[in-house]
Amino acid sequence: MKLLPLDRPEHIELAASWLAQVENHQWLDFGNGGQAISPALLKIMAQRDTHFIRLYTSPLDDAPIGIAALNNVDRRFRYGVFWGAAGDKSFRSRGWGTLAGSKFLTLAFRELGLHVIQTWVAEGNPSQRLVERLGFRFVGRQRQCHYIDGRAYDRLLFDLLASEHQELDEARWHRIEKSHREADYEGRQAQPG
Template sequence: MLFIGERVRLRKLSSEDAGTYHEWRNDLEVMHYTSPSLDVFTLADTESFITSIAESTTSKSYIIEEIKTGKPIGITSLINIDFTNRNAECIIDIGDKDYWSKGFGREAFQLLLEFAFKELNLHKVVLRVFSFNERAIKLYQKLSFEEEGRLKEQLYRNGAWHDVVLMGLLKRKYKRNS
């Protein structure tokens, strides 16, 4: 399945993406903002992880590509999809730091939300974000996500405790061009 925006497209994650995803997954600066664990992964770990996602019936993961160059710049996913209650958790990582703070993540996330709400007919999507990731929180708020709770001092990073912010978005509150 292919999703196309103005500057990015989403394509299904495949085993051929293991090398690129492996680089992002082992970039501590990238993972600082998204992963609760700053472990280093082997290529075999990454390949196994991609296989588990591809075979899962409750997740859908997509590589974010810049249209102009065809270059993979990140990954976005719906995970823990609950088709009975019509909800899922969503994630996004812009793995190529040259694309940070330039609107590519927003465009990719909008494509994922369009799919979640219009194609899968989900009622709600949720996400988790570290409290120090102000850039991401601002993006999610612009997309109409609302804070629903906090896991207090859930993450220890750089010698300090940080909250994990839980945010949610109901289908009826999502605005495509917000």
């Protein structure tokens, strides 16, 4: 798995197409209630010091399958706000987002010299489990401030100190992926017909 900077036009277009999907952008907030993001805005974000954005690739063929990023990077106060989205849905629920998030956090802490990374998850979003697996700690709740289809949801607030972060072992995730493939194969073999 690789973390690629968002510096090629085809990667910017691809990432913007992922972020345009309602199933992704409904959980995000890019300021002033903005959820959808254009390729032009994403390109500008990628060039600013207040953002740190990487695509993560498939471990099989290095094709981009998701995005991990920090917004509101503040080098003086040494923090940023983490977010991400899966692009290629066929890689969901296999641990690749967790592995990419772990590698991304290691890179962000090391390259940016951050002391703390914060994140939030809208209540009901399955990515809460990913955030917890990465070692983020629950620190609070913003009540009924995130709207999806006219319904208010709480935002669950988390943070992770640089001293608490431990990068996950990629070999472990390869073993997990292999066991998923074997289970899928065995399941297909057991089906009649």
